[in-house]
Amino acid sequence: MRNALFFDIDGTILSEVTGKIPESASAALQKAHDLGHLLFINTGRTICCLPPMICRLPFSGYLCGCGSYIVYNDEVLTSTQIPKERQAEIIRQVKAANAGLLLEGKEDCYRSSHITRFAKLEGTCRYLATLGLTKEHYIESGLCDFDKFVIYTDEQTDTDTLFPALAKDMDLIDRQNGFFEVVPKGFSKASGIAYILEHMNIPMENAYVFGDSSNDLPMFQYVKHAVAMGVHSNVLEPYAEFVTKTVEEDGIAFAMKHYGLI
Numbered sequence: 001m002r003n004a005l006f007f008d009i010d011g012t013i014l015s016e017v018t019g020k021i022p023e024s025a026s027a028a029l030q031k032a033h034d035l036g037h038l039l040f041i042n043t044g045r046t047i048c049c050l051p052p053m054i055c056r057l058p059f060s061g062y063l064c065g066c067g068s069y070i071v072y073n074d075e076v077l078t079s080t081q082i083p084k085e086r087q088a089e090i091i092r093q094v095k096a097a098n099a100g101l102l103l104e105g106k107e108d109c110y111r112s113s114h115i116t117r118f119a120k121l122e123g124t125c126r127y128l129a130t131l132g133l134t135k136e137h138y139i140e141s142g143l144c145d146f147d148k149f150v151i152y153t154d155e156q157t158d159t160d161t162l163f164p165a166l167a168k169d170m171d172l173i174d175r176q177n178g179f180f181e182v183v184p185k186g187f188s189k190a191s192g193i194a195y196i197l198e199h200m201n202i203p204m205e206n207a208y209v210f211g212d213s214s215n216d217l218p219m220f221q222y223v224k225h226a227v228a229m230g231v232h233s234n235v236l237e238p239y240a241e242f243v244t245k246t247v248e249e250d251g252i253a254f255a256m257k258h259y260g261l262i
Contacts, residue, residue: 006040044173081147102151227240
């Protein structure tokens with residue numbers, strides 16, 4: 001029986017403690033692939049942000065940018081971009097509200113030319129630089145094409161004005177502690193799964209999802225076989241069919257064995 005397995009990256013396959021993929025996870029994915037299952041990354045990251053170590057694993061496709069960009073067997077099935085006029089408006093709105101901003105596109109990610117007061121934003125930019133990103137253009141250049149973005153807020157941010165302005169055509173995903181992931185309305189990790197299941201003619205009962213964070217909530221609400229990692233956001237708890245071990249404790253392999261997938 002062919003199943004479709006959808007995996008988040010950070011905190012699910014890739015350890016946020018060690019920065020590595022456990023050997024047990026790599027072996028389990030390879031075995032599942034050899035048994036004929038279809039394996040997909042389902043991530044908030046845009047396609048340019050996929051770590052090389054992830055791309056070396058036997059994935060059939062990638063659902064990136066919360067379902068806004070889908071690749072299967074090197075074929076782009078769907079690709080969405082925020083319209084140019086709206087891009088410029090978003091940048092103005094976020095700047096006026098005094099929030100931190102990181103733009104995420106297919107080719108690159110874009111940061112401000114100035115060091116911000118948001119430590120988490122600066123840390124993310126340092127990580128992206130290790131992938132060769134955030135070096136081509138700054139946000140101020142006006143040369144940034146992006147599919148989604150993230151904002152960083154604090155007590156100095158005018159969220160009362162900013163959030164309604166964005167919500168007219170964007171969905172804000174609360175990643176907690178003032179950090180929000182923002183995607184065009186209608187796109188989510190669930191919409192990406194729905195597209196693949198229909199495209200591949202795979203029944204819902206043959207779908208399995210693996211995740212740990214709040215942006216995984218739509219796919220946990222959508223798919224019955226939802227696996228939460230040993231360390232996970234509380235918002236996933238009501239929808240998790242199974243809670244596995246942590247990444248570092250071989251949680252991916254443990255869950256796949258639990259379901260008889262390997």
